[in-house]
Amino acid sequence: MSARRNLPWLAVPAATDTAATPAVDTPSTSTEPARRDFLKVLGMGGLLIAASSVGVRRLEAAAGFAPSAEPWEPHAYIRLGDDGLITIICHRSEMGQGIRTTMPMIIADEMDANWALCRVEQGLGNEPKYGSQNTDGSTSIRDFLQKYREAGATVRALLEDAAAKEWAVASSEVQARNGEVVHVASGRTKAFGALVATARTIPMPAATRVRIKTPAERKWEGKAMPSIDLVPMTTGGAIFGADVRLPGMKVAAIARPPVWGGTVLSVDDSLAKQVAGVERIVRIPASPMPGGFLPLGGVAVIATNTWAAMKGRDALRITWNHGPNASYDSAAYKTSLQESVRRPGAAGRTNGDVERGLTTAARRVTAEYYMPHLSHAQMEPVVAVAQVTNGKAEVWAPTQSPMDARKTVAEYLKLDVANVSVHVTLLGGGFGRKSKPDFICEAAFLSREVGAPVRVQWTREDDLRHSYLHSPAAHRLEAGLDAAGKVVAWRHRSAYPAISATFAPKVTGAEPDELTNGASDIPFDIPNMQVEICPAVAHTRIGWYRSVNAIHHGFAIGSFVDELARAAKQDPADFLLALLGPDRRVDLSQAGLVKPASNYGATWTDHPLDSARARRVVELAIEKSGWRGPALARGRGRGIAVHRSFLSYVAMVVEVEVLPDGTVLVPRATVAVDAGFVANPDRARAQMEGALIMAMSNVLSSEVTFAAGRVVQSNFRDYGVTRMRAAPRQVDVHLVPSEGLPGGIGEPGVPPACGAIANAIFAATGVRVRELPVGRQLAGWQTRSSN
Secondary structure, eight states: OOOEEOOTTSSOOOSSSOOOOOSOOOEESSOOOOHHHHHHHHOSOOEEEEEETTEEEEEEEOSSSSOSSOOSSSOEEEEEOTTSOEEEEEOSOOSSSOHHHHHHHHHHHHHTOOGGGEEEEEOOSOHHHHSOOOOOTTOHHHHHHHHHHHHHHHHHHHHHHHHHHHHTSOGGGEEEETTEEEETTTOOEEEGGGGHHHHTTSOOOOGGGOOOOOGGGOSSTTSOOOOTTHHHHHHTOSOBGGGOOOTTOEEEEEEOOSSTTOEEEEEEOTTGGGSTTEEEEEEEOOOOTTOTTSOOOEEEEEESSHHHHHHHHHHOEEEEEOGGGTTOOHHHHHHHHHHHTTSOOEEEEEESOHHHHHHHSSEEEEEEEEEOBBOOOOSSOOEEEEEEETTEEEEEEOOSOHHHHHHHHHHHHTOOGGGEEEEEOBOSOOTTGGGOTHHHHHHHHHHHHHTSOEEEEOOHHHHHHSSOBBOOEEEEEEEEEOTTSOEEEEEEEEEOOOGGGGTSTTOOSOOGGGGGTTTTTOOOOOSEEEEEEEOOOOSSOBOOOTTTTHHHHHHHHHHHHHHHHHHTTOOHHHHHHHHHOSOOEEOGGGTTBOSSOOOTTSOTTTSOEEHHHHHHHHHHHHHHHTTTSSOOOTTEEEEEEEEEETTEEEEEEEEEEEOTTSOEEEEEEEEEEEOSSOSOHHHHHHHHHHHHHHHHHHHHTOOBOEETTEEOOOSTTTSOOOOGGGSOSEEEEEEOOOOSOOOOOSSTTHHHHHHHHHHHHHHHHSOOOOBSSOGGGGTTGGGSOOO
16 A cells, blocks of 8 residues: 555653553554655664564564564564664554553563663554454453563573673673663673674574563563553544545445344435435445344445535435344343243253252242343444455454454455455454454445445444344342351353354354353352353344453342342341352362353363452452441442452442432442452553443443334433443552462453442342343332331
8 A cells, every 4th residue: 555654663752661652553644754764764674573372483684674584483572673672563452451551561571671662563463473363351461471471581581692692701691671781790781772683693592591570570560550552542642443544535334224134125325326425325235144243234325524424324215124133122032031041941050959959948039130232332433444456455443353354354355364454443442342343344345346445434323223232131040048048059040142143043042151251150159059041042233242241140140149148137248258168279170060161261270260369359348448337328338249250350349329319329439359460550450440330331321222123222312321420439449469370350340340339229228129220220219118
């Protein structure tokens, strides 16, 4: 392409530890120098380092940044110029979790680099080269921490070897320090850049020379580091998907089938063609059901600007065949899910004899819970820009999974995947929606059809009505208590449509293995337990949503434990601690789980079910929240819940205030987290704060409903989310110090928050919330009997 690019490593920040850089190498109409011009400025020297699961190796010494041949190892993370500039490739997507800061700082720390001379470049979609780029499942640090460390440590050792060779001394006599290598005895120094020429010519360090830093040696790992994107994000310089511009670019707005599986019968586009700026109307074929990541189909209006495209779409007169889901009604579907969990399902975990335990218990408690469809409702609706020419596709998009985008575009356009390139912009929120590249395929298809670059811009209404929604779910929990109030039996039945129904036909429900997303991997000490999954057929696209099934599992389980505590006439926190039982580490693959027994992609050996970690965060939350302090007045209450998900343990105490009209405020929340080693505590705390706010939306106001197969809601006026004025006044996040294997951070805060908020509402009002959202359930609560 001839388009000029912004080069994020050009702007040299002040020499501090908080360097800020623009976001990505993105097309622009600015006067920034083109890449070929920048190479002339930089000079011809450079060193490219790649990391893989077997270690880090030097790829190739070559003129400029690009090697003269394809690298022979994947995962190229580091470039070191002979001018001292260090370019660190971030291969994961930035959507607010701070990975563009955290991942580079780990590498730079292990290198002992000067942070002010480090630049971050967003990696193109190239999974064979970089490793998994799917920014989902809270996996970036837990899957790549050791690889990041090895990459930085190997470069450090290589540069030390280069300096030792130039000085004719032993490598043991030199040490990398803040972007230089120092000869300890004499005090001589050489900057990293000055060592590039020699480093290119020597062998990679032996494995015994590559040493990961100890905790005491780290400068940035495990410490708060401000986001490198914060300044451009707040000043308007950051590049999000909707900011991309290409010369000659057209804009498309698409009328999609209002019902999943619908198709176009006929189109009258005569009025649309009369709208100023509209250039062409293009039919997009419907993808075979269930469609997966492919577009829904429909009719696209191609125009010179966004407004014209949208007005042209409004003028279309389309007759639809609504297909097999035209009668989908969420109220009726809710009833079917509730009926499903009242019948036995397929077991996901079985220990002991649950039926006997329930029958012989001194008291039996049963409760049912329901959570509706949810929308990601990210601040930036999905958008993509594509240019397809001469059998090659180049796209720019806020995608969580550039490799899925590459593969799906190649499949959709029948191209070789090698001929598809994906540039990743900042995401403006993702939560799982932007893992699905249907919108990217739309842009690529339309670019090919019109012979020009095309931006497909979704509106908020498009996002709500045509997205991949979170599963609605029904739960039925039964427990048996002995005379002392101890839980001796537990049966949990769940029914929710499976995400796999979006990708394969004739799927009648989730797999039992999906229960390990926070239902069958509960850390409770219960001798008789059965966790089951019940049938549920999907009638709309279902997709990943932040915390996935752990959200409704966490709401149901957290609420039920509180109900059991009340039934046993015990303090909910004391009851929860007793339910955790003695400290133990359990390999669930050997303890009642059906196989295959997933564990968020990890082994049960590395990440067993650990009740001690659950206990630690519960005790910490109790201590820091003032749980055992004076009782709160009526209308105010505290709730507590704990949940294991994404290999982390999170306990939360939430305090609510319920106003006379039923409005729920959250004055304070206390969060305790054991996520193993936390690379960037500042970002971890921010993720917990955001998780709480998202859980407030899930519990209090968010709901997608269907009538006649169509989504009823259209925008934030009828799809409620927590507004800034309702955000908690105080959120205290406490991280358990650990050098253990890292767990996830981005998602585990949502599930316990849902249960804790619901329990706090009961403590405040005596109204038990079993269906979400709370909505009008609290209207008139003051006239009801107190708890």
